[in-house]
Amino acid sequence: MDTVSENRCFGGTxxxxxxxxxxxxxxxxxxxxxxxxxxxxxxxxxxxxxGLTCTHENAMTKAGAQAWAADQGIALIFPDxxxxxxxxxxxxxxxxxxxxxxxxxxxxxxxxxxxxxxDYVVEELPxxxxxxxxxxxxxxxxxxxxxxxxxxxxIAMNNPGRFKSVSAFSPxxxxxxxxxxxxxxxxxxxxxxxxxxxxxxxxxxxxVGFDGPVLMDTGSTDQFIDLLRPEVxxxxxxxxxxxxxxxxxxxxxxxxxxxxxxMEEHVAFHAEALFx
Amino acid sequence: MDTVSENRCFGGTxxxxxxxxxxxxxxxxxxxxxxxxxxxxxxxxxxxxxGLTCTHENAMTKAGAQAWAADQGIALIFPDxxxxxxxxxxxxxxxxxxxxxxxxxxxxxxxxxxxxxxDYVVEELPxxxxxxxxxxxxxxxxxxxxxxxxxxxxIAMNNPGRFKSVSAFSPxxxxxxxxxxxxxxxxxxxxxxxxxxxxxxxxxxxxVGFDGPVLMDTGSTDQFIDLLRPEVxxxxxxxxxxxxxxxxxxxxxxxxxxxxxxMEEHVAFHAEALFx
Numbered sequence: 038m039d040t041v042s043e044n045r046c047f048g049g050t051x052x053x054x055x056x057x058x059x060x061x062x063x064x065x066x067x068x069x070x071x072x073x074x075x076x077x078x079x080x081x082x083x084x085x086x087x088g089l090t091c092t093h094e095n096a097m098t099k100a101g102a103q104a105w106a107a108d109q110g111i112a113l114i115f116p117d118x119x120x121x122x123x124x125x126x127x128x129x130x131x132x133x134x135x136x137x138x139x140x141x142x143x144x145x146x147x148x149x150x151x152x153x154x155x156d157y158v159v160e161e162l163p164x165x166x167x168x169x170x171x172x173x174x175x176x177x178x179x180x181x182x183x184x185x186x187x188x189x190x191x192i193a194m195n196n197p198g199r200f201k202s203v204s205a206f207s208p209x210x211x212x213x214x215x216x217x218x219x220x221x222x223x224x225x226x227x228x229x230x231x232x233x234x235x236x237x238x239x240x241x242x243x244x245v246g247f248d249g250p251v252l253m254d255t256g257s258t259d260q261f262i263d264l265l266r267p268e269v270x271x272x273x274x275x276x277x278x279x280x281x282x283x284x285x286x287x288x289x290x291x292x293x294x295x296x297x298x299x300m301e302e303h304v305a306f307h308a309e310a311l312f313x
Numbered sequence: 314m315d316t317v318s319e320n321r322c323f324g325g326t327x328x329x330x331x332x333x334x335x336x337x338x339x340x341x342x343x344x345x346x347x348x349x350x351x352x353x354x355x356x357x358x359x360x361x362x363x364g365l366t367c368t369h370e371n372a373m374t375k376a377g378a379q380a381w382a383a384d385q386g387i388a389l390i391f392p393d394x395x396x397x398x399x400x401x402x403x404x405x406x407x408x409x410x411x412x413x414x415x416x417x418x419x420x421x422x423x424x425x426x427x428x429x430x431x432d433y434v435v436e437e438l439p440x441x442x443x444x445x446x447x448x449x450x451x452x453x454x455x456x457x458x459x460x461x462x463x464x465x466x467x468i469a470m471n472n473p474g475r476f477k478s479v480s481a482f483s484p485x486x487x488x489x490x491x492x493x494x495x496x497x498x499x500x501x502x503x504x505x506x507x508x509x510x511x512x513x514x515x516x517x518x519x520x521v522g523f524d525g526p527v528l529m530d531t532g533s534t535d536q537f538i539d540l541l542r543p544e545v546x547x548x549x550x551x552x553x554x555x556x557x558x559x560x561x562x563x564x565x566x567x568x569x570x571x572x573x574x575x576m577e578e579h580v581a582f583h584a585e586a587l588f589x
Contacts (some may be wrong), residue, residue, distance in 0.1 A: 044565075044566055044568050044570040044571070045532070045534075045565045045566065045570065045571065045574075046570035046571070046573070046574055047573075047574045048574070051570050098374070098375050098569065099374050099375060101380060101573070102379040103570075103573070104377060104380075104573070104574075119485065137502070138495070164475045232552075258321075267449040288321040289320075290320055290321065292320050293374065294320040294322035294327050294379075295320070295321065297322070297323075297377070297379070297380070298321075298322055298324070300549075301380070312374045
């Protein structure tokens with residue numbers, strides 16, 4: 038693992054690191070914020086998974102999360118959204134290939150050799166950072182935005198006991214029913230829809246649910262709301278009787294101006310679960 | 314004036330607008346955050362002047378200022394740092410030409426036809442936004458980062474009575490004594506140093522001072538600190554007996570991770586003066 042940069046930030050350190058990933062079969066980059074409490078011992082970790090077109094950097098510079106994580110004494114990790122490099126397959130569309138890993142393990146060509154973001158985020162990266170940094174891996178929580186909200190919800194529900202809490206900003210709620218989903222799931226996983234189900238947050242919510250607190254925020258005037266399908270998630274939450282807070286925020290859109298506005302509440306929500 | 318975008322943000326609106334600038338003789342773009350209090354009447358205005366290479370966008374997306382401005386009920390304006398467009402002269406260096414207006418009125422070729430950022434920020438833009446938005450132009454304050462800290466300090470001290478308070482993040486304190494200054498002042502204003510003096514914040518502090526509270530923060534390990542010359546400003550403040558808070562913040566560098574860390578305190582500092 039190599040250090041790309043470390044900047045002092047809210048009394049802690051915002052670092053950027055690269056490492057050779059065996060899951061993705063390429064070099065991967067991630068951001069990690071450590072609050073000053075990490076100088077004295079392991080701190081809880083909140084995952085932030087980013088959306089389409091993002092790298093590790095977008096949320097790290099635009100979401101304003103470090104202020105609140107520093108207040109709470111929580112670390113933040115910002116993984117990239119896909120494998121990278123000249124050897125990695127890509128597509129001209131912004132929503133397939135690089136920047137659009139969708140947090141799955143691709144089984145189809147040309148994606149299968151590198152697009153294993155599920156294994157990367159669920160297995161390889163936690164093992165790496167748990168070894169290299171002062172992180173209490175018994176106290177993890179997860180959030181994300183858009184495609185990253187999809188990733189946070191599906192990873193949390195597929196790994197019971199791993200995360201104390203899960204939240205999402207404008208998540209892709211029902212990729213099996215949306216053009217932000219059917220296209221990518223077909224490309225990465227093939228046309229058999231049974232292979233898709235564990236990557237559909239609304240389906241998981243209906244079938245499995247989450248053993249802990251759940252928070253979701255979506256802008257009522259999000260320009261992509263028809264692709265996000267929050268109504269399917271709302272129905273699933275209510276049908277399952279899942280303890281959850283599901284909110285449509287009046288007048289907000291899909292941007293980081295929306296994410297940053299509600300970041301304080303999301304970090305406080307996770308802190309309550311992490312320090313319970 | 315045309316609206317480029319408006320996003321709901323911390324209960325208010327983060328807008329981006331373009332207009333034909335007569336000062337710069339080109340189209341100019343700026344960001345303006347209006348807190349929700351602006352729906353009910355004019356609110357105070359805090360100027361944020363950006364540093365080298367920046368546009369109106371950097372601080373707007375990375376400084377985290379809207380959170381605190383919304384708390385306080387203050388508007389924020391983010392001007393660009395130079396004229397723009399194909400007709401505008403430029404230089405291969407990052408610190409001259411586009412992105413590097415230095416908040417002066419250039420008198421030398423090839424810069425004189427467009428590089429009039431002093432008139433733009435001091436005269437034209439305040440007149441425009443005072444007319445177009447719910448802003449109380451009797452209650453203005455000013456801050457900035459690096460080259461923008463230089464701009465904030467020199468504009469505040471050259472316009473007594475205009476601003477209730479002035480602050481700066483890692484400002485260029487003494488451009489007459491630094492390669493971040495002598496090069497640009499020569500290019501824009503010519504070789505006669507008497508024309509430079511009103512654009513040197515430390516000189517102004519020594520000669521004129523500021524009739525209101527002053528706050529400056531610089532990282533103790535800022536990678537550009539030898540170019541910023543905070544020691545000259547510190548001496549000027551002390552020599553003048555200027556009421557001011559001058560801080561070197563241990564371990565911080567020149568990045569927006571530094572700026573965002575101390576933004577809450579700067580906005581609160583200005584709010585105290587604006588609502589006094």
